[in-house]
Amino acid sequence: MFRYVNNSTLTNDHGTVMSINGNLDLENRNVDMQDIKNGNTTINQEWDLVYVDQYPDEPKKGEMNNQFGLVVQRPFHIISEMGEQRYLSALASNV
Amino acid sequence: MNIRDGRCLDVSGNKDTEGREVIVNNRQDSANQRWRVVYVDKAKKEPTKGLNKEFGMWVNRPFYMVARLPFHRVMEAISANNIVIKRWRKNVTAQQFFFDGVSKTIRSQQWKNYALEKKSNGNSANLGMSSTVTSRWW
Numbered sequence A: 001m002f003r004y005v006n007n008s009t010l011t012n013d014h015g016t017v018m019s020i021n022g023n024l025d026l027e028n029r030n031v032d033m034q035d036i037k038n039g040n041t042t043i044n045q046e047w048d049l050v051y052v053d054q055y056p057d058e059p060k061k062g063e064m065n066n067q068f069g070l071v072v073q074r075p076f077h078i079i080s081e082m083g084e085q086r087y088l089s090a091l092a093s094n095v
Numbered sequence B: 001m002n003i004r005d006g007r008c009l010d011v012s013g014n015k016d017t018e019g020r021e022v023i024v025n026n027r028q029d030s031a032n033q034r035w036r037v038v039y040v041d042k043a044k045k046e047p048t049k050g051l052n053k054e055f056g057m058w059v060n061r062p063f064y065m066v067a068r069l070p071f072h073r074v075m076e077a078i079s080a081n082n083i084v085i086k087r088w089r090k091n092v093t094a095q096q097f098f099f100d101g102v103s104k105t106i107r108s109q110q111w112k113n114y115a116l117e118k119k120s121n122g123n124s125a126n127l128g129m130s131s132t133v134t135s136r137w138w
Helices: none
Strands: A003-005 A009-011 A017-020 A029-034 A047-051 B008-011 B022-025 B063-067 B074-079 B082-086 B097-100 B105-108 B115-118 B127-130
Touching: A009 A047, A029 B127, B063 B097, B082 B127
Parallel strands: none
Antiparallel strands: A003 A009, A009 A017, A017 A029, A029 B082, A047 B063, B008 B022, B063 B074, B074 B082, B097 B105, B105 B115, B115 B127
């Protein structure tokens, strides 16, 4: 039996919470149940419960992706703020 | 209570689990021996929609469980034994879950008979799913 507590944790009756194993933000990473250490949750134990009818669509081409702070599929330069204001250039796999 | 010997109905072992046996036992006045008689015509039905404040979830309203790690991946049921995080994909019901107001479990929108539970094999603390009502685990 789970409860969504303090708008952040999914807690069972033993007080353990759903956690991303190893605190690794990787595709296909397992979710398991872990204790809360010293009364404080870690970020891998915190979840937003977003109802499907309220989930925002992924930003499309030309729209700002607020999560990453970049406009989707809009080419850009990356310019150094040092004196010469050089541009990042890709030389094969080296930058 | 049995008026002949004073013994009363008792939830065996004081364990609040689904399918638990009820026995007749000496009176101890503990919570597992206290009962409420509710007449059928007065019984409240479990809500089939709206916010369940005790559990913090809306009943029968599908949701994503979104991680707060930087990529904001969502939980996905890849099998009954495994719940993992993956990138959000539109209309993928394996990434959607709902709170069932009757069983008080979180169920998969794709496999609606399956509820989230902690897998109990060995020392594993993995989160998985089960189709049995005892997914109301303790």
